[in-house]
Amino acid sequence: MRSHSDVVIIGGGIIGSSIAYRLASEGSSVSVVERDSIGNHASGFALGLLNPTNETGNTESLNHRSFEMHKELLDVVQEESGVDAQVLTIPHIELALEESEIPDLKAEVDRIGGLPGFKARWLEPNEIRKMEPRISDDIHGGVLVEDVIMLDSYNLTLATAQAAETRGAEFVPGEATGIIYKNERAIGVNVGDSTISCDAVVLALGPWSGTASLWLDIDVPIVPQKGEIVRVEGLDPPLGLHIHGYTHGSSCSVVQKTDGAIWLAATVQDGTGFDVAPSTQAMESLSQRGMRMLPDLESHQLVLHTACMRPVTPDGDPILGKVPGRDGVFIATGTGGKGILLGPIVGRAMADLITTGETDLEIAKFGLERFSES
Numbered sequence: 001m002r003s004h005s006d007v008v009i010i011g012g013g014i015i016g017s018s019i020a021y022r023l024a025s026e027g028s029s030v031s032v033v034e035r036d037s038i039g040n041h042a043s044g045f046a047l048g049l050l051n052p053t054n055e056t057g058n059t060e061s062l063n064h065r066s067f068e069m070h071k072e073l074l075d076v077v078q079e080e081s082g083v084d085a086q087v088l089t090i091p092h093i094e095l096a097l098e099e100s101e102i103p104d105l106k107a108e109v110d111r112i113g114g115l116p117g118f119k120a121r122w123l124e125p126n127e128i129r130k131m132e133p134r135i136s137d138d139i140h141g142g143v144l145v146e147d148v149i150m151l152d153s154y155n156l157t158l159a160t161a162q163a164a165e166t167r168g169a170e171f172v173p174g175e176a177t178g179i180i181y182k183n184e185r186a187i188g189v190n191v192g193d194s195t196i197s198c199d200a201v202v203l204a205l206g207p208w209s210g211t212a213s214l215w216l217d218i219d220v221p222i223v224p225q226k227g228e229i230v231r232v233e234g235l236d237p238p239l240g241l242h243i244h245g246y247t248h249g250s251s252c253s254v255v256q257k258t259d260g261a262i263w264l265a266a267t268v269q270d271g272t273g274f275d276v277a278p279s280t281q282a283m284e285s286l287s288q289r290g291m292r293m294l295p296d297l298e299s300h301q302l303v304l305h306t307a308c309m310r311p312v313t314p315d316g317d318p319i320l321g322k323v324p325g326r327d328g329v330f331i332a333t334g335t336g337g338k339g340i341l342l343g344p345i346v347g348r349a350m351a352d353l354i355t356t357g358e359t360d361l362e363i364a365k366f367g368l369e370r371f372s373e374s
């Protein structure tokens with residue numbers, strides 16, 4: 001372990017690894033402290049969907065820019081790391097499972113079709129069934145979006161971390177237990193019984209970011225939101241689409257990934273704390289939602305059932321920027337259900353801020369100070 005790095009990043013999920021990659025690419029010396037293993041939490045168990053078209057909130061422009069950055073970076077990080085991120089470029093269909101959804105979904109065709117880089121069109125039920133006869137015949141049409149990206153989020157996180165390593169970043173196993181300050185300026189991080197001195201610290205602790213409140217004397221209002229995914233035996237021939245719809249009171253993605261399994265994703269459970277035990281209730285609910293869209297799945301055996309936690313803020317937007325009142329401390333978290341998509345743009349924004357003190361990316365509204373101001 002180095003005794004000094006320009007920057008110490010706490011957390012080796014997709015966010016910490018993406019920031020490390022960017023900083024190392026720009027010549028900073030970086031240590032990433034990870035108490036578990038790289039991508040062992042949400043970053044390794046996410047669905048792995050990169051689709052910037054399905055959200056119109058405050059992060060919309062970041063989502064799109066990050067999607068473009070992924071397209072530029074995916075080959076690079078896979079080559080530099082030797083890790084295959086199992087990237088699939090596939091069509092997405094947003095299904096109308098109820099007739100009442102038709103007007104809103106038809107309006108989506110114009111919105112998504114107007115986004116740079118995307119084509120969208122309305123499909124009648126017979127056109128959908130012609131594309132994929134195994135989709136339920138009880139549908140009312142859908143929006144076809146060409147093309148979204150599906151990948152393996154664990155492999156992407158590992159690829160990003162290992163590519164950062166090839167560019168000089170160091171991954172340090174251990175638990176960060178505090179920040180060392182001199183005159184309100186961060187000068188190091190405690191890791192177990194050791195210390196790494198540094199000029200800047202980045203907090204990328206995901207759902208555990210609240211822990212950092214103790215190191216900052218400022219509340220970091222992040223809570224874990226549980227999400228479960230069920231994988232069942234795949235179809236033969238494979239399903240070549242990502243389908244999504246609202247049913248049984250919630251949404252569901254159905255996609256066959258390169259591991260051969262069909263993934264049914266995901267539940268959204270608040271108030272469960274740090275519980276990551278897969279639940280029977282979630283399995284039943286996801287199975288019902290999946291079978292509503294692809295009835296053939298009824299006979300498919302379970303392959304794997306996982307649970308992990310999204311880091312979420314009270315307003316649903318991420319926290320990105322410098323920590324107020326503490327020089328040399330930065331925070332990047334609260335990416336909710338979009339952290340895999342947002343990795344590259346968060347990496348660049350944080351590297352800009354740390355190395356130059358500013359960024360041209362629109363992250364000013366995502367500062368931690370917005371919570372103390374309100």
Ligand SMILES: Cc1cc2nc3c(=O)[nH]c(=O)nc-3n(C[C@H](O)[C@H](O)[C@H](O)COP(=O)(O)OP(=O)(O)OC[C@H]3O[C@@H](n4cnc5c(N)ncnc54)[C@H](O)[C@@H]3O)c2cc1C
Pocket residue numbers: 010011012013014015016033034035036037038039040041042043044045046047048049050174175176177204205206207208211225226227228229265266267308309310311332333334335336337338339340341342
């Ligand atoms: C079910 C589910 C499906 C999802 N699907 C998608 C998707 O399809 N597309 C998408 O874009 N996003 C998706 N997401 C969201 C995405 O997974 C998260 O936003 C993202 O992984 C968060 O990354 P992170 O690095 O902030 O957190 P994490 O992956 O949780 O990493 C934080 C790391 O910090 C470490 N850590 C914490 N405290 C300390 C400490 N004191 N010292 C050292 N290390 C510490 C932890 O061990 C952990 O490895 C999904 C999330 C869930 C739950």
